[in-house]
Amino acid sequence: MKLLTLNFLTCARKTCKSTAAAFPLHPKEAELEQVEMELNPLFVKNMLPRLDWEAMKTLATELGLPNLPAETPVAEELANESGEPTQTLRDLHTLLMETAIASGKLVCGNCGHEYAVKEGIANFLLPSHMV
Amino acid sequence: MSRPEDILPPDLFYDDAESRKYTTSSRIRNIQADMTNRALALLDLEHPSLILDLGCGSGLSGEILSDVSAEEGGPHTWVGMDISASMLGQALERDTDGDMLLADIGQGVPFRAGTFDAAISISAIQWLCNAETSDVSPEGRLKRFFDGLYASLKRGGKAVCQFYPKNTQQRNLISQAAIKAGFGAGILEDDPETKNVKYYLVLSVGGGDVTGAVREMENVDVQDARRRERKRGKEVERKGSKAWITRKKAQMEAKGKVVKNSSKYTGRRRRTAF
Ligand SMILES: C[S@@+](CC[C@H](N)C(=O)[O-])C[C@H]1O[C@@H](n2cnc3c(N)ncnc32)[C@H](O)[C@@H]1O
Ligand SMILES: [Zn+2]
Numbered sequence: 001m002k003l004l005t006l007n008f009l010t011c012a013r014k015t016c017k018s019t020a021a022a023f024p025l026h027p028k029e030a031e032l033e034q035v036e037m038e039l040n041p042l043f044v045k046n047m048l049p050r051l052d053w054e055a056m057k058t059l060a061t062e063l064g065l066p067n068l069p070a071e072t073p074v075a076e077e078l079a080n081e082s083g084e085p086t087q088t089l090r091d092l093h094t095l096l097m098e099t100a101i102a103s104g105k106l107v108c109g110n111c112g113h114e115y116a117v118k119e120g121i122a123n124f125l126l127p128s129h130m131v
Numbered sequence: 132m133s134r135p136e137d138i139l140p141p142d143l144f145y146d147d148a149e150s151r152k153y154t155t156s157s158r159i160r161n162i163q164a165d166m167t168n169r170a171l172a173l174l175d176l177e178h179p180s181l182i183l184d185l186g187c188g189s190g191l192s193g194e195i196l197s198d199v200s201a202e203e204g205g206p207h208t209w210v211g212m213d214i215s216a217s218m219l220g221q222a223l224e225r226d227t228d229g230d231m232l233l234a235d236i237g238q239g240v241p242f243r244a245g246t247f248d249a250a251i252s253i254s255a256i257q258w259l260c261n262a263e264t265s266d267v268s269p270e271g272r273l274k275r276f277f278d279g280l281y282a283s284l285k286r287g288g289k290a291v292c293q294f295y296p297k298n299t300q301q302r303n304l305i306s307q308a309a310i311k312a313g314f315g316a317g318i319l320e321d322d323p324e325t326k327n328v329k330y331y332l333v334l335s336v337g338g339g340d341v342t343g344a345v346r347e348m349e350n351v352d353v354q355d356a357r358r359r360e361r362k363r364g365k366e367v368e369r370k371g372s373k374a375w376i377t378r379k380k381a382q383m384e385a386k387g388k389v390v391k392n393s394s395k396y397t398g399r400r401r402r403t404a405f
Contacts, residue, residue: 005210005230012234012241023243037228042201043179043208050181050245050285097208100230121219124212124234124241128266131238131275 004096011108012124021110024055030104037097141258145215154189154221167192170251170291180207180248186255187211189221197228237272240279250290257294277312290334
């Protein structure tokens, strides 16, 4: 599961949905993998305003990744004067699209439920009493 | 032919054997690809987008999203949800690009508000009408699903769900649930009144223009109908056309029912609405 996806995923329980603590989910015993993806500058640009940068920083810290800049990069930083992709764009691409959780758990900060991740797929099936 | 939905719950129906058979059948792959392309045309996305694929299965629909060229506004990035671990296993084997969740869309859509540019669902949501246990109802599951989908789409976002309703009642149950969740909604029928009829539920979150997309596609229907005419060598009137309405009205009148007088507006296209 890409870090991009983790920046949007919340706890599935109804009682958690509206609480701030249910996002972001916290990785536990996570094994990371690096997956090569083609650079898609327009996609990254499209996603930028939708990212929750605070959550992104939390994720990076919890996964032991290098510290992220304090503020969300802005669209102007993605390309230089001649329209070439900048290092900022490449770094974002690596972080969001190529860094993924291969296995481990995702824990809700509100209810404590642990969602297992195997082969990159998170199990979000809830027993009916938890729905 | 019996419907798989009436035989078993989806996670049991799509077991390892069925998932492999489904994913490797070239007939199925072609049909799913056609419907996905149709849904994409209806979504009319201009930029590389983040798309939610509901009931993504083995990624037959998703891989088409990844393959949209830059000239056509792609490639898109998708996140899939499916209840069958075997289907997702097939997707892993085929090394598709999207992220996937093992999840029941009838339990909701676990993403924060405004996450996705768009959503598609190909041949999946009719399954929501089969509630497997006594503590959940189809209505309850449809509500969870559409409420969650609505919230997860950004403003102006669209969703297109191709589905196989069992009957008119099921079709209405589904479309009404979508409307209750707040969507602007319309149903597009391809190849109406044939055994290959396909239903596309086209949904928009405030500000999106469903009618524009559907109206444009209706022209394609007209051409489809003409093509059928030629093949069969006889006149086929398009459902909803003036000729069709006039004939239906005559039928209804013959049965003693009260029908509206025909006017110059009869059979004209209106805004899509229920
Ligand atoms: C006919 S397959 C279509 C798969 C894929 N969209 C395609 O076009 O090839 C239907 C899929 O819907 C999934 N499905 C059925 N009910 C579901 C539910 N409640 N939640 C998530 N997925 C579901 C099934 O597991 C199956 O993979
Ligand atoms: Zn929770």
